[in-house]
Amino acid sequence: MDQTTPSTPGRDAVLEQLVDLTLAAGTVPYQTDKYFSHARRVVETHGDQEVVYALFLRRRVIAALEPALRLLRRLVPEARVTRFFDEGEIVPSEKKLLEVSGPYSKLSEVETLLLQKVGVPCVCAVNAYDMCRAMPDAAFLDMHGRHGTGAEMNLLAAYGAAVGSETAKFHNDGKVRGFVGSSQDLTAPLYGAAAGSGTMPHALIGYTDGDVLEALKLFVETVPESPTAIALVDYLGLEVTDTLRCARWFYDEAGLDASGKVFGVRIDTHGGRFAEGLDYEKSVDVVGEWLDVDGEYNIVERVLGASVFQLDTGNILIDRARRILFGKGVSAASIIHVRRALDAAGYTQATIVASSGFDRQKCQIMGAASVPANVVGTGSFLPDKLSETYATADIISYGGVTRVKTGRENLLE
Structure with missing residues (x-):
């Protein structure tokens, strides 16, 4: 072959x-x-x-x-x-x-x-392959660096993810964006990138007393060569409020889009809480409206297929899907919720980066729900078990x- x-x-x-x-x-x-x-x-x-x-x-x-x-x-x-x-x-x-x-x-x-x-x-190759095919419209960023044991493992795992990404493109006639870069300079060349990608960690927002907009301004000033300005908007639990604050500054006040720089927000909401403005019931409504389906179990059936209730009689997969779609943390509902807020404010060109536990199963469910994540940051192509x-x-x-x-x-x- x-x-x-x-x-x-x-x-x-x-x-x-x-x-x-x-x-x-x-x-x-x-x-x-x-x-x-x-x-x-x-x-x-x-x-x-x-x-x-x-x-x-x-x-x-x-x-x-x-x-x-x-x-x-x-x-x-x-x-x-x-x-x-x-x-x-x-x-x-x-x-x-x-x-x-x-x-x-x-x-x-x-x-x-x-x-x-x-x-x-x-193993990393087949995991990355499945993830990329599940969310073909999203670009993936390798963020596994902290979860490896050092440079040798980072290179082995990243090489596998790069191979899996290329295979996903090959099997889908190029209609898969796949992995486009890495958070590390070390592994970036495996994805065809000259250097690592990234903007800010949560700790930098803490450095600015929890003000993500101030952190974004410092980043833009200090790293002017970066083609992107991605705000990490979950630090204070104000995913929507801080998203709109940062978008308003970037587009309306600083006018940075005119220079070709790309604005986006990264959602990395803690798994112990809902994103701003959501609870479980509201999350069901958000996803239901997005898919034009009423009722959480009807949504799950749309996402997982009509046979799921016969095959998953113990509700193990169904409950997992419900958590990913409607639950706490970075759910399908939270991504859709932020996307709708940006669009309603006129910032339709803004990018959404989603991270936190995007393994094969989460990618499959997110992809089946047509979740509007432009970029997925993940290291979850690593093997589940050694x-x-x-x-x-x-x-x-x-x-x-x-x-x-x-x-x-x-x-x-």
Whole structure:
């Protein structure tokens, strides 16, 4: 399959940086599992063999293997690789991703380091793919940086999200905006961006005594090169009031739109309260009017499909959908509510950035409800559980003789 993820100078440089970070931690024997070093010593002493490793994951993923392959080329340049899925291609669970052939003495110690580079990007890729397809009209911004373990994980996860985004575009004839940037300079090139994106954290608003407009003014003055001016409007719980204050200053008083700068608001309402002007009943009304549907369960049926009440008899998914649509925090209702306030005041060109827990399920529900979020800031393409990322490698051939441990015969197919 002729797939996605074109190579670019920026992406190439970042992937090489990832390999450098890995090797900076120490030599391969220092980093690998000790039993692999023991195996190397045995075969070096008693006779080397040409072996074939098969690599796979136990869950559905998208192939995002370039970090692993770059490391392999650096460590064992003579190794030969057979790929069964192109970069960006969807891989069913337990299907072989690739086979690696070479001398056992060279490949044994590399196994640990190789597998470390496979699982995280492949799982992040399929999660990002699902998220982008669920909300095709929204641009996504990678904000996972704080949730990673450091630069190496940030690069692995971001590479996966970039691959998943490109795959979503490929499968939807380019009608998906996908990931357009990152909150980090480190990972921005993976999305084709020159630098990280962002305006202000909540702490900066605290610095201005809780005045988001003052924080916005300071930002515009201090970072004039930013093409956007995004106000974070939930600090005081005045999502609508502060949205309109900031929009009025940007458009009517400062006239910054004339310079080409883009104004927007970011909604990141705390999950313990409703956005300004809403409660549960009002939220149902807001979403119902948006979709032209009466009644919360009729809205849920519109969003999740007519069969949901037969399939979800325990109301687990239904209740989750109700929280996302009508509940506290960044709900569908809160985004629609702010959008309507901006439009009513004449600021139809203003952008809405939504953040807070936009995982695959939340994106699916938001997308099905046609929520008017222009940008989604999220790091929730990260795996739900670390065990999802566990990749496995088994040798399936020794010296040209097919041999695999009992239970892994499927790898011979």
